[in-house]
Amino acid sequence: MTVDSAILQAFVKLGNFLVDFCDNKSDANPPWNKRLQETIITAGHQNGWFTEDNVLHALKQWGGLLSQENLQKWLSKYPENDKSVAKTVAIIMAGNIPLVGFHDFICVLLTGNKVQAKLSSNDNVLLPFLADYLINENSSLKNKVLFTNERLQDFDAVIATGSNNTGRYFEYYFGKHPNIIRKNRNSIGILSGSETKEELTLLGEDIFRYFGLGCRSVSKLFVPKSYDFTGFFEAIFEFEWVLNSSKYMNNYDYNKAVYLMSDFKLFDNNFILLKEDEGYGSPIGTLFYEYYDTETELNAKLRSQKDQLQCVVSNGSVEGSISFGATQQPSLNDYADGVDTIKFLLEL
Structure with a gap:
């Protein structure tokens, strides 16, 4: 799969920044460090479930995943894509845990498409911060990312995450578009x-x-x-x-x-x-x-x-199980509901 190398490097730099920030290894980027500290505080004020410990856990997990090696290994299994026109993908994000919609965000951008994201009111400051960091590293992303509180429009495909009830709503309104609609699991x-x-x-x-x-x-x-x-x-x-x-x-x-x-x-x-x-x-x-x-x-x-x-x-006694302690450490190819998001996007 062909990936814009400049966009890939922006994600790698974001990963390095998050790892350094969470491990307190570096203070080489004081303005961004301060902004992220303020963003974490704001996220906690807006959503009492988003404790500093849990937000840092999410940031550190993503920092570790966004390495050059991990990203290239993940994307290398996909065939070359010959798309000449970027599609706009509407992403309706949940807000139950910090940055729960970030994987969809990454998938859309790395496949050369555009994001039109509707954030949950429970998690609406962390991802815009990460997007600002990426845009600072690669200005071409500015025209590829849109966060909106308005009605979604002018999109080519939809990725929506919600409950069983909202899933039925999503299917009614977005069923005519190519879509991934996730419900309770x-x-x-x-x-x-x-x-x-x-x-x-x-x-x-x-x-x-x-x-x-x-x-x-x-x-x-x-x-x-x-x-x-x-x-x-x-x-x-x-x-x-x-x-x-x-x-x-x-x-x-x-x-x-x-x-x-x-x-x-x-x-x-x-x-x-x-x-x-x-x-x-x-x-x-x-x-x-x-x-x-x-x-x-x-x-x-x-x-x-x-x-x-x-x-x-389980401890390995059940088929298809993962080890204890691993549920909140998914890899890049651990797709929600088992639906391959990259494959879906490449086929648009």
């Missing part, structure tokens, strides 16, 4: 009972990072019959820092009250509730669990419900 963890404390602690990262608000956040566990949760609770004790978040604890307290009034059986360690439930999307402060008989039966069930799942984590 959840991530799950599979336990066999043989996990080490270290593995269970890594699972805690999958559960609590971004307060469990991402589609890659583990919201449910499958465990064998008579599973003892004592070791799990001991391993995730270090995540008690969620107690410092009033937003998180308000949700935890509310859900606990509702469940107790309904006489549900709960496991509780005072900062997360475990509730037996067949659903996948657990509310904040709650983790669903479900018992399974055999791994063969479980694998068959998961295959039949794969359209509801984003990530499956």
Whole structure:
């Protein structure tokens, strides 16, 4: 796949800047450092879920991904594209976790197309900052990026991310255009009972990072019959820092009250509730669990419900799973809902 080398280098420079900023290795770019510090503070004021720790985690992940080697390796598998006219791609972004729409933004620009982005009010300062940095490095991008609060118009394709309800709305209004429309998905963890404390602690990262608000956040566990949760609770004790978040604890307290009034059986360690439930999307402060008989039966069930799942984590005992602690460290070719965004854009 042919990529404008100047645009690619702008992303590489952005990656270097983010890594340096997050690791405090360099103060070689004071104006941009100050602007980013101010942007992080503003993002936290606008959205209480966007703590400094979570925003820095997102920035550092992206900084590591935007290396010359990673970008070239990612894009090299795609065929040469002979498009002579750039398409305008409307991106409707979610705002559940910091920079959740950045991957779509990157894909559109690296395929030689133009971005017309409608940002969520929950996350509307971080991406414009990154776009400003890129434009500063490559002025040609100024005419390729538009953020709008108005009605989307004059676009050739749509990438929209939302809930099942908004997904139906998107399909109604944008169905006549080439599109990628994403709906609710959840991530799950599979336990066999043989996990080490270290593995269970890594699972805690999958559960609590971004307060469990991402589609890659583990919201449910499958465990064998008579599973003892004592070791799990001991391993995730270090995540008690969620107690410092009033937003998180308000949700935890509310859900606990509702469940107790309904006489549900709960496991509780005072900062997360475990509730037996067949659903996948657990509310904040709650983790669903479900018992399974055999791994063969479980694998068959998961295959039949794969359209509801984003990530499956385990110690390797389940087909197609990733390792504990890896859900919030996706690679560039980890496409949401398994839909190859680059391939879609190259075929426009």
